[in-house]
Amino acid sequence: MKKTVASRPHDLFIFDAHCDTASVLFDQPLSFSRNPAHLDLQKIKKGGLQAQIFALWVDPLLAPHRAMKKALLLLQTMEQKVFAPRYAVKVTDPAEMDAARRKKKLAAWLFLEGGHIIENSPEILHIFFSLGVRGMTLTHSKNTDWADSTTDKPRVRGLTALGREIVGQMAAMGMAIDVSHASDRTIASVLETTPVPIMASHSNARKLCPIPRNLTDDFIRAIAARRGFIGVNFCPAFVKRRVFDQIEENFATFAQEIKEKTRGRLDDPEFLSQVEWDYFLRSVAGTDRVTIDEVIDHIIHIASTGGLDCVGLGSDFDGIPSTPAGLGNAAAYPALVAALQKRGFREREIRKICGLNLAGFLGRVKSAGRKN
């Protein structure tokens, strides 16, 4: 019998576009070599993960004056806990990624998550670029001064002049423009502002899970048309609307409790951020499980809407409070590969979805930057 790719997943180049492992390693005294969270060296080996974009995520509650410091501390955590012990190699372009892979090391890209980190300053963006950061989500869950988030009240209705300046500079320096978390108006403004390929590193299809955090078919087509990239998020609430609603309902029941807990501490963003996350975790308890096949439904929808070359993985491991059944951490990628094959994807297509599409996208971002 012919050996299939599912029976030898380690031959595959698996490259994921989003994880929050930096936050886990910052918050807890854990090692990257072995830990109980979603991503460590053992799980990476088992799962065949060869490259990963690590987000330096900063809670918007820390804006405006503590966000940049937090991002730098997260970068320092990555240096100390991941790069210094040589568990992974920091990479800034496709050639460095290939070199890391040849040495059998995990290739680690760094992105900023949340435009509030740069404190309205294109100069700070350049500083992060020189520190090796190669992408940024324009917003997180709250608006920045220059871009609206999809989970906040519309304020600037897209990008301001400063927002367009920042996006233009990202394109020119070869930094990936990531529209996950951005509002529809913001995404439309980005598409008008620059012709370079853009990405939604960890977003799903709104058609299948109708929440604002996911992408409309029109945006899937527009991102694909300029040879961009969309990474499918494993978060059950973004895969299935019912789970999203269950979490919202549960969270609402804690409103009074949260109010009491945070009384007198409203000027302490680290504390507020922790309380919010704790209650979010409690809100997830008892919600429906989703299956690997329901994640694959999003891959299929995005591929059939934008074409097979635009879709890939954006797990959000270590940033999501629950996971699909059978896809509990980075060791589970072979199960995803097997399920893709079962759904009829050919080996060539699985290779694209699992890593080649994302690698190609980052190469195009770099070349587009060089031309500017």
Ligand SMILES: [Zn+2]
């Ligand atoms: Zn995110």
